[in-house]
Amino acid sequence: MTDFQQHALQLADAQSSPDWLNDLRAQGAQQWQSAAWPTRRTELWKYTPLVPLQNGDFKRWAEPAGGWQDHIEQIDLDATRLVFVNGVFDPEASSELPPEVVRFGDASAEQKAVISEHLGKVVDTERHLFAALSNAWVAEGVLVHVPRGQRLPKPVYVLHVSTPTAEPATANSRVLAVLEDGAEATLIEHYASTADEQNGFVNSLTEVVLKDNAGMQHYRINMEEENIFHLGGVHADLYRSARLRGFTIAQGSRLKRVDYQVNHKGEGADLNLQGIYLPRNSQYVDYHTNIEHCVPHCTTKEVFRGILADKSRAVFNGRIHIHQDAQKTLAELSNKNLLTSNKAEVDTKPELEIYADDVKCAHGATVSQINKGALFYLQSRGVSRKEAEIMLSFGFINELLQEVQEPAVQNYLGPRLARLFSRDNELLRHISYE
Amino acid sequence: MLSIKDLHASVEETNILKGLSLEVKPGEVHAIMGPNGSGKSTLGNVLTGREGYSVSQGEVTFNGKDLLDLGIEERAHEGLFLAFQYPVEIPGVSNMEFLKAAVDAKRHHQGLSDLSAVEFMKTARDVIKHVSLDQSFLKRGVNEGFSGGEKKRNEILQMMLLEPSLCILDETDSGLDIDALQVVANGVNAMRNDDRSFIVVTHYQRLLDYIIPDYVHVLSGGRIVKSGGKELAKELEARGYSWLEGEVA
Ligand SMILES: Nc1ncnc2c1ncn2[C@@H]1O[C@H](COP(=O)(O)OP(=O)(O)O)[C@@H](O)[C@H]1O
Ligand SMILES: [Mg+2]
Numbered sequence: 001m002t003d004f005q006q007h008a009l010q011l012a013d014a015q016s017s018p019d020w021l022n023d024l025r026a027q028g029a030q031q032w033q034s035a036a037w038p039t040r041r042t043e044l045w046k047y048t049p050l051v052p053l054q055n056g057d058f059k060r061w062a063e064p065a066g067g068w069q070d071h072i073e074q075i076d077l078d079a080t081r082l083v084f085v086n087g088v089f090d091p092e093a094s095s096e097l098p099p100e101v102v103r104f105g106d107a108s109a110e111q112k113a114v115i116s117e118h119l120g121k122v123v124d125t126e127r128h129l130f131a132a133l134s135n136a137w138v139a140e141g142v143l144v145h146v147p148r149g150q151r152l153p154k155p156v157y158v159l160h161v162s163t164p165t166a167e168p169a170t171a172n173s174r175v176l177a178v179l180e181d182g183a184e185a186t187l188i189e190h191y192a193s194t195a196d197e198q199n200g201f202v203n204s205l206t207e208v209v210l211k212d213n214a215g216m217q218h219y220r221i222n223m224e225e226e227n228i229f230h231l232g233g234v235h236a237d238l239y240r241s242a243r244l245r246g247f248t249i250a251q252g253s254r255l256k257r258v259d260y261q262v263n264h265k266g267e268g269a270d271l272n273l274q275g276i277y278l279p280r281n282s283q284y285v286d287y288h289t290n291i292e293h294c295v296p297h298c299t300t301k302e303v304f305r306g307i308l309a310d311k312s313r314a315v316f317n318g319r320i321h322i323h324q325d326a327q328k329t330l331a332e333l334s335n336k337n338l339l340t341s342n343k344a345e346v347d348t349k350p351e352l353e354i355y356a357d358d359v360k361c362a363h364g365a366t367v368s369q370i371n372k373g374a375l376f377y378l379q380s381r382g383v384s385r386k387e388a389e390i391m392l393s394f395g396f397i398n399e400l401l402q403e404v405q406e407p408a409v410q411n412y413l414g415p416r417l418a419r420l421f422s423r424d425n426e427l428l429r430h431i432s433y434e
Numbered sequence: 435m436l437s438i439k440d441l442h443a444s445v446e447e448t449n450i451l452k453g454l455s456l457e458v459k460p461g462e463v464h465a466i467m468g469p470n471g472s473g474k475s476t477l478g479n480v481l482t483g484r485e486g487y488s489v490s491q492g493e494v495t496f497n498g499k500d501l502l503d504l505g506i507e508e509r510a511h512e513g514l515f516l517a518f519q520y521p522v523e524i525p526g527v528s529n530m531e532f533l534k535a536a537v538d539a540k541r542h543h544q545g546l547s548d549l550s551a552v553e554f555m556k557t558a559r560d561v562i563k564h565v566s567l568d569q570s571f572l573k574r575g576v577n578e579g580f581s582g583g584e585k586k587r588n589e590i591l592q593m594m595l596l597e598p599s600l601c602i603l604d605e606t607d608s609g610l611d612i613d614a615l616q617v618v619a620n621g622v623n624a625m626r627n628d629d630r631s632f633i634v635v636t637h638y639q640r641l642l643d644y645i646i647p648d649y650v651h652v653l654s655g656g657r658i659v660k661s662g663g664k665e666l667a668k669e670l671e672a673r674g675y676s677w678l679e680g681e682v683a
Contacts, residue, residue: 372485377522377576378532380482381592382510382539391535395526395575402526429548430535432528 002037004054008133009033011061011170017139018105020112024120028135035129044127047315047347048286053229053255058201062086062169068161069093071194075221077408079157079188082142086163086200087171089140093159100185101156104141104174114145119176122207123235128259130231134174134205141174146183146214155186155217155406162193162200162224173204179214179242186217186406191232193224198253204232210242212266219409222250222258223416226283233259238298240266244273247404249413250287251420252279252312257286264291264298264326274400275304278420279312279344286315293326293356300331305397308337308344319351320363326356333363338396340370340389387430390421394431401433435460435631436501436600441492443480450476452656453492458600461628465642465667466635468653469675474635475519477653478604482516483509496600510536511543513599517589517606519635524576529588532576533558537595558595564624565591566617583614590621601625602633607641619644639671652678 012029037054038045064085074081080101083093089103097103102111119141125132144156160173177187189206202224210216220234230253236244250256262271271291279285291300306314320331337346350363370392378388397417404410414433422428436458443451450473458464468474480487481494483506494501496512504512524532537557538548549557558572565587577585586606593601606618622632622645634645642650642664650666651658652675659678660666 371522371524373522374524376484376506377518377524378535379506380484380510380516381532381536381596382507382543383535384507384539387535387539391527391531392524395524398526399575430531430538432531 001033002054004058005033005037007059009136010059012136014061015137015139020116021104021138024135024138028120028125028132028138031125031132032129032136035132038129044288048255048257048284050255053201056201056229057168058170060167060169062088062165062171062200064088064090065163065165068163068194072161072192074159075157075188075190075408075412077155077157077406079155081157081159083159083161084140084173085161086165086169087140087160087173098152098154100144100146100150100152102143104139104143107143111143111145114178115143115176118178118207118209120207122209122237123205123233124261128233128261130203131205131233131235134172134203137172137203138174140172141176144175144177144185144187146179146185148180149182151183152185155188157188157190159190159192160202160204162191162198162202162228164194164196164199168199168201170201170203173202175206177207177216178209179211179216181211182213183211184215188219188406188409189221191222191224191230193228195225198225198228201229202232204230206234208234208236208244210236210238210244212240213242214239215243216245217405218244218246219406220246220248220258221409221413222248222256224251224253226251226253226281228253229255231255231257233261235261237263237265238269238271241268241270242266243270245405246271246273247409248274248287249276250278250285252277252283252285252314255284257288260287260289262291262300264293264295264300267295267297269298271300271302273300273302274403276397276400277304277306277314277316278397278417279306279314280309280420281312282310283312284314288315288317290319291321291331293320293322293329293331295325296327296329298326298329300333302333303400304335305400306337306346307340307393307396308346309340311341311343313344314346316346316348316365317351318349318363319353320361322352322354322356322359322361324355327358329356329359329361331359331361335365336396337367338370338393339367340393387427390427391430393421394418435497437495439493441480441494442490443476444488444490445476445486450656451480454653454657456651456658458631458633460631462649463626463632463634463645463647465647465650466633466653467637467650467667467670472653473656474653475604478516478602478635481509481602482506482514507539511540515593515596515598515601517586517593517601517603519604519608521577521585521589523578523580525578527576528572529574529576530558530572533572533592533595536592540596561594562591564594565621566613567591582609583611586610587614587617590618594621594625597625599629600631600633602635604635605637607636607638615641616644639667642667654678
């Protein structure tokens with residue numbers, strides 16, 4: 001076991017947690033300590049070295065902090081709001097919870113049963129080491145459980161705030177959403193930090209279960225200051241005719257890795273997943289997606305786009321695995337990358353593994369620079385090169401942004417993303433966000 | 435307005451323009467015809483400053499300034515406009531943003547402030563009617579999924595909004611049906627005045643039935659090999675270009 005693994009186990013020991021989660025915690029701890037530590041030879045971690053995390057001094061839990069409100073802009077929407085600061089629930093900043101939403105510690109007997117049935121069961125901890133760690137650490141967490149045929153009237157907005165602490169520290173985040181047959185909900189997870197230099201490590205994990213005909217819009221917005229370490233995952237099981245519409249965005253940081261794993265387990269399930277990553281400076285961001293088509297007649301449409309500036313690095317690994325029984329699968333995967341600097345680097349690896357013979361699948365990946373023809377076109381109309389470059393960069397991701405269903409999210413992201421390309425309002429004045 | 439003297443230009447080390455000279459005075463309409471590959475688009479690209487084209491000899495003055503010394507956007511600010519043979523599609527950037535950026539850039543150069551969104555919308559909505567495009571084309575991505583004809587109308591829309599002093603139309607008529615052709619011609623005719631000049635590059639006499647040129651030139655092998663009045667276009671239509679080959683030599 002590495003020191004890092006050892007310290008992580010000590011952190012689990014230092015927690016207080018509800019007794020009924022003990023089995024899962026023990027199982028997580030067991031997997032965590034017996035796992036071989038990933039190296040560059042570990043396929044899933046081939047491009048993303050964990051060394052900087054491993055060398056970090058993450059021996060304590062982060063303390064809650066006040067005064068963050070003035071430094072974090074929340075998404076402006078009418079929602080059920082749960083705010084965690086450095087992993088600690090902030091009741092003041094949170095709203096009253098409807099019966100469908102509960103923190104693990106407050107769960108009723110019935111809700112405990114739902115949690116016990118699904119928590120840690122969607123995610124494959126053999127494959128996802130840091131999900132095992134999340135199990136070992138599970139204490140606090142949010143359950144969204146929507147009963148059969150019901151529609152959550154308001155979106156659930158989970159805001160996870162990071163602030164720097166006196167010494168490097170760790171925060172854990174856990175969300176479970178279970179939508180019964182025909183239920184519908186919108187879940188927005190927002191990982192934010194103050195603008196100060198961060199020194200923390202966030203391990204976040206979300207599991208989603210969509211039963212027959214259930215529908216969910218899921219957003220995962222990961223925009224933190226660049227010194228943070230963040231390993232996150234979203235894992236979903238889709239049963240018959242369930243629909244998951246996912247949107248994910250990440251700015252880079254010292255180390256940021258987000259895994260999406262979606263399992264089509266019932267016929268007719270549909271996944272639409274869109275992602276944007278925007279590393280710059282020396283930031284790093286890694287998206288690994290894995291979609292398992294286990295049964296016939298399911299559809300996947302996955303589009304990821306990245307813009308890499310400066311000396312940043314990104315990894316996109318998109319795997320779609322179509323099992324032998326998954327006839328009549330429709331699957332599309334596209335990954336496009338725009339490099340705005342010749343020192344930026346991206347590794348893109350779309351992988352289709354197809355074992356069924358009657359399927360329609362397409363995948364493509366591109367890495368390019370700003371389109372010269374488009375640049376010339378804009379300049380020939382009198383637009384300055386600088387402004388033209390920004391308009392084209394924004395346009396590259398705007399195509400995905402325009403498809404964001406929740407207007408509040410779109411309104412939140414538009415101006416912020418534009419400002420990533422320039423702080424000069426003169427250059428941003430012709431960018432519109434809808 | 436525009437004076438081109440003995441212009442030699444190359445693309446990727448291949449000489450395309452080989453001593454081209456042309457004088458365009460305010461208010462004049464010049465048609466340039468010529469076989470495929472003779473350098474017509476190259477001329478437009480060199481004049482507008484496209485990357486990859488190098489001028490080895492000759493000079494171009496535009497309104498008294500050394501045109502070749504100006505940056506791409508400066509040429510636009512000075513009143514030069516090229517309607518592209520193949521307009522670029524830019525998904526993700528709305529036509530509206532694009533057009534407003536262009537109009538504001540010109541205003542900025544003139545020392546004026548940006549148009550307000552409302553003012554611009556009003557103007558754009560009005561002008562787009564003249565090119566017979568639906569208002570919805572303002573909201574779509576620049577040329578995204580536009581048909582060939584719609585792209586060309588969008589070029590004319592830009593021309594009408596920017597009110598340039600010299601407009602170069604590069605085969606704007608190619609591939610257009612008669613209705614679209616008339617839209618283009620009406621756009622040009624509506625903008626014709628004593629100060630504004632046009633260079634209309636075309637393959638077909640047809641367009642020149644609607645836009646009556648003052649001069650017609652034949653570009654062949656990178657040079658103007660023959661110039662005349664509007665009747666030259668008719669002659670070319672009837673006889674093709676081969677009879678001129680003798681004059682190249
Ligand atoms: N980017 C380029 N690279 C290489 N050759 C080019 C390029 N653009 C044009 N050419 C060549 O230059 C010549 C003139 O092209 P062009 O100006 O497009 O002709 P026209 O518009 O009269 O049909 C052609 O032989 C063409 O193949
Ligand atoms: Mg041409």
